[in-house]
Amino acid sequence: MSRVHAVIEWNVHFLSPPFIGAGPTTADADRATVRDSDGNPIIPGSSVKGRLRHHCERIARALKVACCEGPQADMMCPNYYFRSSEDAPTPVAGHEHFFCPVCLIFGSPWLASPLHFSDWHCERDDELDDETWDLLDKTALRTGIGMNRYTRTVQDQRLFVTRTVAPALPAVFKGRAQGFLPAGLGLEALLYAGVLDVCRVGGGNSRGLGWIDRADGAAPTVSVGEKGLEQPMDRATLRAGLEKLQEVFGTQNSSDGGDAQ
DSSP states (O other), rough: OEEEEEEEEEEEOSSSSSBBSSSSSSOOOSEEEOOOOSSBBEHHHHHHHHHHHHHHHHHHHTBBBBOTTSSGGSSTTTTGEEEEEEEETOOTTOOOOOOOEEEEEHHHHHHOOOOEEOEEEEETTTTHHHHHHHHOOOOEEEEEEETTTTTEEEEEEEEEEEEEEOOOEEEEEEEEEEEEEESSSSHHHHHHHHHHHHHOOOOGGGOOBBBBBBBOOOOOEEESSSOOOOOEHHHHHHHHHHHHHHHBBSSSTTTTTTOOO
């Protein structure tokens, strides 16, 4: 099967500070965000990949394109195809494996993802000089409380402190993903639609953390083609690609009880 090279590039400004849990607590915070060796906050590529996969799954199901049911391994491709279920995805003609479009892009326990996601690194805005940037605190402490969902009151001994990216930090997070996708299946269109749909990253979204500024004119780009000759996708190629995706991966039994595609 022929393949096409896909490249995603992000230049992201955040409306609210993102938070990616780093694991163990620190002396001044119960939860700390991930930072690099220089102390600058980063967004791990694995977090970006997981968020993007979620959006691609949601779009695929909205298009009546069946996909497996992660993250349980026994409900993911290729096991998903061998269930006695009427709504299993239609196998791709000529493909030696049984994988849904989402697993072909992001992988499964039995298939490595063809895409490699780099971390989003925090860099200063262009109007800021290096000296001023070095003096800025890149992270800040944010307090929170635990709520009792039944009584809707604050629980005792539930004050916690989270270290997030500093609010209003004059910075841009830059990241990249690239790899070779199977051609002619509409996978690049599903990937592009998912990239456009992502509006938040990291944890604490219900508390207002990690929301992306979508109005700054720096929309992410997805370019496809031969390696070194990739061309940016647009709305026209997106529509054509999604139609191809539905044609190739049409569901056998749509969720609303309609006819098969």
